Amino acid sequence: MKVNILIVGGGISGLSIAYTLAKRGIKDILVVDANYIGSGSTGRCATGIRASFTSEEHVVLMKNSIELWKKLSQPEELGKYGLQFDQGGYVWIASKEESVELFKKLVNLHNSLGVPTRVVSPEELKELVPPIRADEAKAALHDPTAGKSYVFDTLHAYIKACKELGVRIMTFTPVRKLVAGGGKVKAAVTDKGSIEADTFIVAAGSGSKKLMESIGVDIPLKNLPRHIMITEAFKPAFKPLVIDWDAGGAPYIVQTKEGNFIIAREIEEEPEQPLGSVRIDFLPKVVSAMAKWFPWIKRIRVLRYWIGYYVTSPDHHPIYGPVDEYENIYLACGYSGHGYMLAPVTGKIITEWLLDGRPSIPQAERLTLRRFKEGRLIEEFAIVG
Amino acid sequence: MGGEMRKHPTIICRCNDVTIEDVERAINEGYTDLESLRKRLRIGMGPCQGRTCIPLLIRLLARKLGKKPTEITLPVTRPPVVPIPLELFLKSKDVGGERK
Ligand SMILES: Cc1cc2nc3c(=O)[nH]c(=O)nc-3n(C[C@H](O)[C@H](O)[C@H](O)COP(=O)(O)OP(=O)(O)OC[C@H]3O[C@@H](n4cnc5c(N)ncnc54)[C@H](O)[C@@H]3O)c2cc1C
Ligand code: FES
Numbered sequence: 237m238k239v240n241i242l243i244v245g246g247g248i249s250g251l252s253i254a255y256t257l258a259k260r261g262i263k264d265i266l267v268v269d270a271n272y273i274g275s276g277s278t279g280r281c282a283t284g285i286r287a288s289f290t291s292e293e294h295v296v297l298m299k300n301s302i303e304l305w306k307k308l309s310q311p312e313e314l315g316k317y318g319l320q321f322d323q324g325g326y327v328w329i330a331s332k333e334e335s336v337e338l339f340k341k342l343v344n345l346h347n348s349l350g351v352p353t354r355v356v357s358p359e360e361l362k363e364l365v366p367p368i369r370a371d372e373a374k375a376a377l378h379d380p381t382a383g384k385s386y387v388f389d390t391l392h393a394y395i396k397a398c399k400e401l402g403v404r405i406m407t408f409t410p411v412r413k414l415v416a417g418g419g420k421v422k423a424a425v426t427d428k429g430s431i432e433a434d435t436f437i438v439a440a441g442s443g444s445k446k447l448m449e450s451i452g453v454d455i456p457l458k459n460l461p462r463h464i465m466i467t468e469a470f471k472p473a474f475k476p477l478v479i480d481w482d483a484g485g486a487p488y489i490v491q492t493k494e495g496n497f498i499i500a501r502e503i504e505e506e507p508e509q510p511l512g513s514v515r516i517d518f519l520p521k522v523v524s525a526m527a528k529w530f531p532w533i534k535r536i537r538v539l540r541y542w543i544g545y546y547v548t549s550p551d552h553h554p555i556y557g558p559v560d561e562y563e564n565i566y567l568a569c570g571y572s573g574h575g576y577m578l579a580p581v582t583g584k585i586i587t588e589w590l591l592d593g594r595p596s597i598p599q600a601e602r603l604t605l606r607r608f609k610e611g612r613l614i615e616e617f618a619i620v621g
Numbered sequence: 622m623g624g625e626m627r628k629h630p631t632i633i634c635r636c637n638d639v640t641i642e643d644v645e646r647a648i649n650e651g652y653t654d655l656e657s658l659r660k661r662l663r664i665g666m667g668p669c670q671g672r673t674c675i676p677l678l679i680r681l682l683a684r685k686l687g688k689k690p691t692e693i694t695l696p697v698t699r700p701p702v703v704p705i706p707l708e709l710f711l712k713s714k715d716v717g718g719e720r721k
Pocket of ligand 1: 244245246272273275276277280285410411412442444462545572573574575578
């Protein structure tokens with residue numbers, strides 16, 4: 237088989253790239269996935285979307301992405317297929333004075349880049365999140381532009397729109413390796429035969445590193461297991477995603493559109509642990525952290541607990557764009573826990589690398605693989621939700 | 622799911638209110654494995670964790686695809702299998718903070 241563009245990985249990144257390319261009139265795009273669509277990190281994520289980050293690169297990319305989420309959710313784009321962007325905001329709770337000072341600095345950074353975050357009092361926190369017990373909070377950082385988008389509706393909308401634009405999607409087809417020669421990638425080898433393409437895009441999440449190794453390119457990614465649980469459903473209780481900044485492992489809680497509470501916290505983990513490695517200590521750790529703010533949570537029941545990978549790069553920023561060794565392959569991976577919110581801007585950035593030779597957002601151009609060779613790493617210290 | 626008016630809606634997942642018509646529509650849209658059907662429709666994601674509806678769904682899917690029920694790949698089972706009140710975990714010795 238021969239196609240114009242082969243995208244390896246049918247997570248939110250691969251679909252967004254396919255959609256954005258197809259919208260710009262590109263034909264003959266094939267997306268292949270080893271499993272079903274969304275089976276990687278995408279289907280396991282907490283669906284949070286925010287621009288309140290701690291590096292210029294992240295704030296600018298996320299701000300752009302939020303604009304695109306808003307646009308995508310309109311009826312004339314993907315809204316008609318069920319994609320919703322629910323702009324309920326994010327709140328970060330500080331219980332230490334030094335964190336309040338840090339929040340003030342972050343707000344300055346955000347505001348200077350056009351993201352209207354604010355430091356709010358415990359009383360205002362209580363207005364934003366009525367069922368919270370806020371006595372131990374010193375203050376909170378409120379990001380009103382943040383929100384969430386229900387993942388399986390979003391995937392469904394992308395699939396529908398991609399197919400409508402002529403994109404082909406092949407599931408349950410792992411790419412075993414890539415084949416290259418003469419400075420170009422030639423083909424992707426699958427059990428159903430080789431797929432040749434003019435251009436290759438690797439958006440294969442936790443499988444990206446191995447795939448690139450097959451053509452001798454090292455991408456410095458680690459797959460870190462992250463644990464997360466969901467409770468039974470209740471009526472809408474509060475809109476924002478709530479994060480405890482000072483608890484360690486940044487525990488957070490968010491209510492889904494069906495009313496279930498998703499709760500997560502980072503616990504000490506070894507990279508590359510298989511996704512079935514259940515940790516019995518996760519549930520007590522996450523529940524105790526949240527019961528501090530929401531004592532009523534003790535009386536509700538956990539439905540499911542699962543694990544997914546944060547595919548993490550050395551500076552916790554994504555790897556976007558071309559590689560030095562081959563002229564016709566592009567990377568879109570290494571989101572370090574934020575690839576869902578980035579997806580719309582990921583589509584834009586990769587499309588522009590392909591069609592315009594460089595991305596229109598200057599900060600995105602700094603995010604190529606080359607930065608690790610040149611030691612130009614990007615700094616970030618808030619890697620949650 | 623569900624929601625719209627049907628002449629004879631037949632509930633297949635009573636926890637999450639999914640009908641046979643919802644399932645048939647999703648299969649026709651290309652959701653032809655249990656994992657993607659579960660995620661698209663929330664079927665099997667209710668408090669009973671699919672104990673009631675997944676066996677029915679397997680038979681329905683097998684019939685639609687012209688396969689034997691035993692040829693359908695089963696969905697992943699997630700702990701704790703039976704819903705447990707969160708209170709129970711607060712009695713564990715693992716309660717407490719963890720620094721990264
Ligand atoms: C617990 C948890 C919570 C999270 N919460 C958030 C959040 O709130 N907000 C946020 O923005 N992000 C969050 N994330 C991160 C987010 O899920 C990911 O960054 C994002 O889903 C990455 O999407 P992707 O499409 O790049 O990768 P994936 O969804 O992993 O997709 C990659 C796909 O490639 C396929 N693949 C891999 N190797 C091959 C191969 N060799 N051949 C063919 N196919 C292959 C896989 O099957 C997979 O479907 C969270 C992650 C976890 C684990
Ligand atoms: S009947 Fe479907 S989850 Fe309980």
